Each structure stands twice: as C-alpha cells, then as structure tokens.
Amino acid sequence: MITELLETYNAQFFVQYASSRDANFFYSTGFKVHDPVLYVLGSDGTDLLVVPDMEKGRAERESRVREIAGLGDIGYYENLRYYKDPRTALAQTYLELLLSHGARKILVPTNFPSFLSFYLIKQLEVEVVENPFSKMRAVKRRDEIEKIKEVAEIAIKAFEHGLNFIKARKKCEVVRSEIETYLYSKKYLAEDTIVSSGKLSADPHHIGMGEIEKHVVMDIFPKSRVHGYHADFTRTVLLEDFKEIEEMLEACIEAKNRAIKTVRDGVFASEVHQTVCDILEDHGYHTLRHKAGEGFIHSTGHGIGLEVHELPRIFESGEKLKAGMVFTIEPGLYYRKWGGVRVEDTVVVKKNGCEVLTPYPDKVDLR
Amino acid sequence: MITELLETYNAQFFVQYASSRDANFFYSTGFKVHDPVLYVLGSDGTDLLVVPDMEKGRAERESRVREIAGLGDIGYYENLRYYKDPRTALAQTYLELLLSHGARKILVPTNFPSFLSFYLIKQLEVEVVENPFSKMRAVKRRDEIEKIKEVAEIAIKAFEHGLNFIKARKKCEVVRSEIETYLYSKKYLAEDTIVSSGKLSADPHHIGMGEIEKHVVMDIFPKSRVHGYHADFTRTVLLEDFKEIEEMLEACIEAKNRAIKTVRDGVFASEVHQTVCDILEDHGYHTLRHKAGEGFIHSTGHGIGLEVHELPRIFESGEKLKAGMVFTIEPGLYYRKWGGVRVEDTVVVKKNGCEVLTPYPDKVDLR
Numbered sequence: 001m002i003t004e005l006l007e008t009y010n011a012q013f014f015v016q017y018a019s020s021r022d023a024n025f026f027y028s029t030g031f032k033v034h035d036p037v038l039y040v041l042g043s044d045g046t047d048l049l050v051v052p053d054m055e056k057g058r059a060e061r062e063s064r065v066r067e068i069a070g071l072g073d074i075g076y077y078e079n080l081r082y083y084k085d086p087r088t089a090l091a092q093t094y095l096e097l098l099l100s101h102g103a104r105k106i107l108v109p110t111n112f113p114s115f116l117s118f119y120l121i122k123q124l125e126v127e128v129v130e131n132p133f134s135k136m137r138a139v140k141r142r143d144e145i146e147k148i149k150e151v152a153e154i155a156i157k158a159f160e161h162g163l164n165f166i167k168a169r170k171k172c173e174v175v176r177s178e179i180e181t182y183l184y185s186k187k188y189l190a191e192d193t194i195v196s197s198g199k200l201s202a203d204p205h206h207i208g209m210g211e212i213e214k215h216v217v218m219d220i221f222p223k224s225r226v227h228g229y230h231a232d233f234t235r236t237v238l239l240e241d242f243k244e245i246e247e248m249l250e251a252c253i254e255a256k257n258r259a260i261k262t263v264r265d266g267v268f269a270s271e272v273h274q275t276v277c278d279i280l281e282d283h284g285y286h287t288l289r290h291k292a293g294e295g296f297i298h299s300t301g302h303g304i305g306l307e308v309h310e311l312p313r314i315f316e317s318g319e320k321l322k323a324g325m326v327f328t329i330e331p332g333l334y335y336r337k338w339g340g341v342r343v344e345d346t347v348v349v350k351k352n353g354c355e356v357l358t359p360y361p362d363k364v365d366l367r
Numbered sequence: 368m369i370t371e372l373l374e375t376y377n378a379q380f381f382v383q384y385a386s387s388r389d390a391n392f393f394y395s396t397g398f399k400v401h402d403p404v405l406y407v408l409g410s411d412g413t414d415l416l417v418v419p420d421m422e423k424g425r426a427e428r429e430s431r432v433r434e435i436a437g438l439g440d441i442g443y444y445e446n447l448r449y450y451k452d453p454r455t456a457l458a459q460t461y462l463e464l465l466l467s468h469g470a471r472k473i474l475v476p477t478n479f480p481s482f483l484s485f486y487l488i489k490q491l492e493v494e495v496v497e498n499p500f501s502k503m504r505a506v507k508r509r510d511e512i513e514k515i516k517e518v519a520e521i522a523i524k525a526f527e528h529g530l531n532f533i534k535a536r537k538k539c540e541v542v543r544s545e546i547e548t549y550l551y552s553k554k555y556l557a558e559d560t561i562v563s564s565g566k567l568s569a570d571p572h573h574i575g576m577g578e579i580e581k582h583v584v585m586d587i588f589p590k591s592r593v594h595g596y597h598a599d600f601t602r603t604v605l606l607e608d609f610k611e612i613e614e615m616l617e618a619c620i621e622a623k624n625r626a627i628k629t630v631r632d633g634v635f636a637s638e639v640h641q642t643v644c645d646i647l648e649d650h651g652y653h654t655l656r657h658k659a660g661e662g663f664i665h666s667t668g669h670g671i672g673l674e675v676h677e678l679p680r681i682f683e684s685g686e687k688l689k690a691g692m693v694f695t696i697e698p699g700l701y702y703r704k705w706g707g708v709r710v711e712d713t714v715v716v717k718k719n720g721c722e723v724l725t726p727y728p729d730k731v732d733l734r
Binding site: 021084109114192205293317 | 452477
C-alpha cells in the first residue's frame with residue numbers, strides 16, 4: 001500500500017516523525033517511545049527508524065522495523081556542534097539522511113510537524129497526504145478484533161460495577177472513580193469516563209458531577225494497558241419517571257438498532273448516519289441536518305481501535321464500510337431543558353451484516 | 368510575551384492547532400479537549416478558540432479563553448458541502464477566519480501540522496517558531512511548584528510501597544503493577560514506571576521484567592489526574608553485594624549531589640551537566656563527551672511540569688537557569704556487563720541555590 005502510494009505521487013519516501021502516542025506510528029513500527037522519532041519507508045525497500053542512541057538496543061529488540069539507526073550514527077552530534085540549536089541540527093541531520101538515500105520527493109502525513117516540513121522543503125519536494133496507516137487501521141485484523149472484544153467485555157463489567165454505586169445514589173464523581181479504579185486494577189485505563197445526570201447531560205462531552213438525578217448517562221471507553229486497544233459503550237439508566245427523557249431514550253434505542261441493521265460490507269457510512277437522523281426526526285427531534293443547536297448534535301459514530309476516535313467516520317460524508325471495520329453507533333439527544341440521553345454499541349462489520357461487540361440490554365431501568 | 372513575539376516577527380497572529388494532550392495548548396487555554404482545535408492569539412487582542420459546535424458550552428465554561436466560536440458559526444458546514452473533504456473544509460474555514468481578522472503573516476509552533484501550514488501558506492505568510500509557551504512553562508508559578516511538590520511526595524510514598532514488594536522478592540512486573548495501582552487509587556497516573564534489575568537495567572528506558580536480582584532501579588514519574596503535573600524520582604536499591612554496581616552507584620550519588628550544589632539562578636544548564644560528566648569521568652567511567660556507547664549515555668536532566676520532558680534541557684547546549692525552573696538531576700551509568708544504576712531528584716531553582724522536591728536517602732540498602 002505504501003509502495004503504491006509512493007508510485008502514485010512519484011515520491012521515494014513516506015516519512016513519519018512521531019512518538020508512540022501517534023497511533024499510526026505505533027501501528028506501523030510496533031515501537032513504544034515517549035518522544036518523537038523519525039520513521040522512513042521507501043520505494044527502494046527502506047524501512048528505517050532513527051532513534052536517540054540510548055534507544056537503539058530497545059528499538060532493535062522491540063520494534064518491527066528492519067533497520068535501526070542512532071542519531072549519533074547519522075551525524076547528529078556533529079550538526080549540533082555546528083548549528084548549536086538542537087532542532088535545526090535534527091532537521092539538517094534528517095535532510096542529509098534523506099538526500100543520501102536519493103530522496104527528491106517525500107510524502108508526509110497531515111500531522112507532520114511544520115518545523116521539519118518547512119526545513120526539508122528547501123531541498124526536497126514535500127507533499128502532505130492522509131496517513132495511509134489511518135486507512136489501513138480502519139480495517140481490523142482478526143487479532144485486533146479479538147483485542148477490542150476483550151475490552152468491550154470489560155467495559156460492560158465496569159458498567160455493571162458502576163450500577164451498584166448508582167443504585168446506592170452515590171455522586172457522579174464517586175461512580176466514575178469506582179469505574180476507573182476497577183478498570184485500572186484489571187489493566188485497563190479509562191479517562192474522562194462520563195457519568196452524567198440531570199441537565200448537565202445535555203452537554204454530550206461533560207463528564208458529569210454532583211448528585212445522580214432521575215437519569216444518568218454512563219459512557220465508558222477503556223484502553224487496554226497491555227495492547228493499547230479501546231472499546232466504547234454507553235447506556236442511559238432510568239432511576240425515576242421522566243417522560244421526556246424516556247421518550248428521547250426510546251427514539252435513540254430504535255435509531256441505534258435500525259442503524260445496526262443497515263450495517264454490512266459495501267454500505268456507505270452516510271447511510272447508517274441518515275438512518276439515525278430519519279428515525280430521530282420521525283420522532284419529532286432535531287438533527288444536524290437542520291442545523292439545530294439541540295437534538296442530535298453529533299455524528300452517529302467513529303472507528304475505534306488504538307485510538308478512541310479513528311476511521312471510519314459514521315457521518316454525512318460517506319466512506320464505504322468494509323468487513324473488519326470496527327466503529328461505534330451512538331445516537332444521542334440533547335435538550336437543555338431536560339438533559340441528554342445516549343445509547344452506544346461497538347460493532348464490527350461482516351460480509352452480510354455486523355456483530356455487536358457490546359451486547360447488553362438497551363433499557364436499564366432501575367425504577 | 369506573545370505580543371512582543373508578534374512584533375518581533377511583524378506578524379498579526381500566533382496560531383495553535385492542538386488538543387489538550389499538547390501541554391502548551393492546555394497551559395495557554397486551560398481547556399481539556401480530546402481532538403485538536405484552533406487557538407488564535409492576536410496583536411489586536413484576539414483571544415479566540417474555535418471548537419466543534421457541541422463543545423461550545425463547555426469551552427465557554429471551562430476554558431480561560433475570551434472568545435469561543437463554533438465551527439458552524441464560521442462557515443465550516445458550508446465549506447464541507449462545497450469541498451466534500453473534511454480536512455480541506457477545515458483548512459479553508461480557518462484560512463477565511465484568519466483573513467477576515469486581517470492576517471497577512473502568522474506564527475505557528477514547531478509541531479503545527481503540515482496539512483494546515485501548507486494550506487495557509489497559499490494566502491498567508493507562515494513562520495514556524497518555538498512555541499513561546501514552552502519557554503513560559505519552564506519557569507513555574509508558585510501554584511505550579513506546589514502541585515509538583517505534591518506529586519513528588521506521592522512518588523516517594525509509591526517508592527516505599529514498592530520497596531515492600533522488592534523485599535518480598537516479587538517480580539519486577541508485580542512491583543511495577545503494585546506501584547501503579549497504588550498511585551492510581553490516590554488519583555495519580557503512572558505509566559511505564561521502571562522497575563529494572565540485572566543486566567536489563569543497562570538499557571535506561573527498559574521498564575524491567577522478571578526476577579529481582581542483586582540490585583534494582585526504580586524510576587517513578589506520576590502525573591496528577593486532577594491537575595496534570597508530574598514529578599520524577601529514581602533510586603537504585605541494593606539487595607546483595609555487587610562491587611561494580613556499588614561503585615557506579617557511589618559515583619552517581621556524588622555526581623548528583625555535586626550537581627545540585629551548582630544549581631542557582633543565573634547558572635548555565637551546561638555547567639550542571641559538565642559537573643556530572645567531570646565527576647563520573649574522575650571515577651573512571653565513560654560519558655557522552657567521548658561518544659561512548661556505555662557509561663553515562665543520556666543528559667543530566669529535563670524540565671518537568673505538565674510534561675515529563677519539557678524545558679529546560681540539562682545538557683551540553685546551555686540555557687540559563689532561572690528561579691522557578693523545575694527539573695530533574697539524574698546521573699546514571701550503564702554497562703552491558705553489569706547493568707545500570709541511576710539516582711534522580713526533582714529540584715526547583717532558587718535565587719541562591721535550589722530546593723530538592725524529592726528529599727530521600729540516596730542509598731537504599733536492603734542487604
């Protein structure tokens with residue numbers, strides 16, 4: 001895929017400069033590193049990771065990359081002494097490396113830092129492309145699906161763990177802390193877990209605080225601390241009668257389940273999104289199709305894997321769904337007067353349908 | 368400081384495009400957000416954050432920024448319909464925003480994504496500068512120092528917690544897990560905590576695995592999950608006689624304490640580093656000054672705050688130390704034949720010296 005991309009653009013190298021916090025870097029190198037390093041893939045077969053000298057041994061053992069070079073090996077320290085400034089020395093060292101490998105034109109991903117692209121462009125043609133690994137990552141291998149499934153299962157267990165504290169009418173902060181500590185002890189990391197109640201829940205990204213009122217939205221998206229994959233799961237829990245919230249929830253459940261039925265290999269993501277909008281509008285709610293500030297004010301879903309948000313987008317601009325893609329379907333409705341509701345599953349696309357990785361009753365009624 | 372910078376470069380705006388994972392963005396906006404957003408500071412007093420519509424309410428409540436705009440307010444959805452591609456639509460929307468504010472030249476930080484700088488440069492002059500907030504962040508306010516001190520105290524408690532499991536001769540993985548779970552339960556997050564023993568410890572970034580042998584290096588750098596600040600603390604624990612390791616450790620302890628004595632307002636960081644190198648070389652060990660692959664193969668230290676590694680660098684190229692700077696001093700020696708040792712304190716620069724935020728005995732001898 002990289003070779004084809006390089007051919008299409010008539011370029012010799014695809015160059016990433018990133019740490020393992022960048023999912024595309026981690027996916028392509030298998031190397032965990034805190035500070036950014038250079039990773040070069042070439043049409044001539046180059047597969048080269050340039051790391052600080054002290055990381056060479058670890059990179060040789062732990063990364064999947066064929067060739068490892070230390071900064072010292074390629075003249076960084078000489079350049080540092082000459083240019084004084086570490087960033088200029090680094091850019092110059094990388095430029096010399098690329099030129100010595102015969103680079104005339106390179107491709108870089110969208111998030112490639114401007115200090116480097118502006119330096120390299122003095123002697124090379126530099127073109128920005130969508131990181132091809134983003135697209136590759138959207139379609140999961142079998143082992144990746146198994147990892148996400150494992151995380152989906154623990155997300156549901158964490159939800160049930162949280163339910164105990166909701167029944168005891170603990171505050172949102174306490175429920176969140178209990179969920180996150182439970183997950184951490186099992187080797188998962190959950191940050192900004194949403195446990196949101198009352199009118200605050202009208203803000204879909206508010207993590208929630210204070211007393212649990214008549215309903216509560218719990219949105220849990222842990223990451224495995226072992227392999228780095230995520231899952232994403234949301235249910236809205238009813239604790240007391242609340243007509244408007246119940247009706248909103250019914251509409252979202254119907255929208256989610258009808259949307260899930262549309263998913264299969266070859267369908268456009270936009271179809272899934274439009275299904276959700278159609279149903280919510282049929283129920284009399286607003287959606288983004290009519291630019292409302294309230295109602296269904298976000299997309300239907302997002303791919304999930306090494307990142308919480310990755311390709312595909314399940315929104316207006318349609319990408320074609322492929323077997324192996326894993327994403328969320330999460331209709332929600334948000335009105336300042338009442339608060340918000342959301343139901344969310346993580347699904348994997350199959351040839352003739354999809355599998356829900358977070359099977360759990362849609363209605364969680366504690367009344 | 369931004370105003371002066373803009374004047375120096377004869378530019379109208381400093382533009383960041385980042386999420387709160389970028390410490391400079393979080394420091395300058397006070398806003399926690401998962402996906403990147405645009406933050407514009409202008410010589411005309413502009414202080415503007417552009418967020419997805421659904422984040423507007425939260426940005427208005429939680430950020431320190433004066434003016435909040437939703438993408439919908441500035442024509443993103445019209446551009447999306449016209450350009451189809453979300454990234455092009457975004458870049459075009461930002462370009463129109465900047466032009467409508469009278470931009471002719473903008474400054475962007477080094478990590479500004481190339482997809483945006485390459486798009487904006489078609490109609491604007493774009494110059495890459497070191498993010499001025501990096502430099503500002505290096506000198507801590509009193510409240511920041513208090514936060515780091517709080518984390519330093521918990522790091523020491525976590526070290527002592529870990530010692531119990533080392534005494535019980537648990538495996539490195541178990542000790543690490545106990546330390547990290549202890550910290551998590553106290554509202555701190557520690558990742559890649561180093562508990563490294565035997566020859567593996569010759570690799571300074573290896574997190575360690577397997578049995579505890581004759582000595583163990585424990586390097587703990589937790590982040591507060593409440594306010595996001597870090598501290599960094601390392602001690603090498605002796606469990607059995609090991610002449611070479613003991614001698615290496617003695618040299619590092621001497622180097623650390625002599626280096627600490629050199630620190631005060633106005634001293635060059637390189638002086639601190641050279642002090643460490645001098646002492647280690649006096650003891651007969653190799654340092655990077657002579658390009659050795661073994662010995663003291665990293666810098667003396669790094670600033671610490673919202674990031675584990677930030678300014679100032681305590682290395683060859685000297686920055687002048689200023690009162691309020693917080694950084695580590697961490698001499699280490701690494702030989703494949705024997706393994707590695709390191710001792711590390713976090714210190715804050717004072718007018719006439721420095722304060723050690725991690726006061727703890729240098730020798731931890733369990734023999």
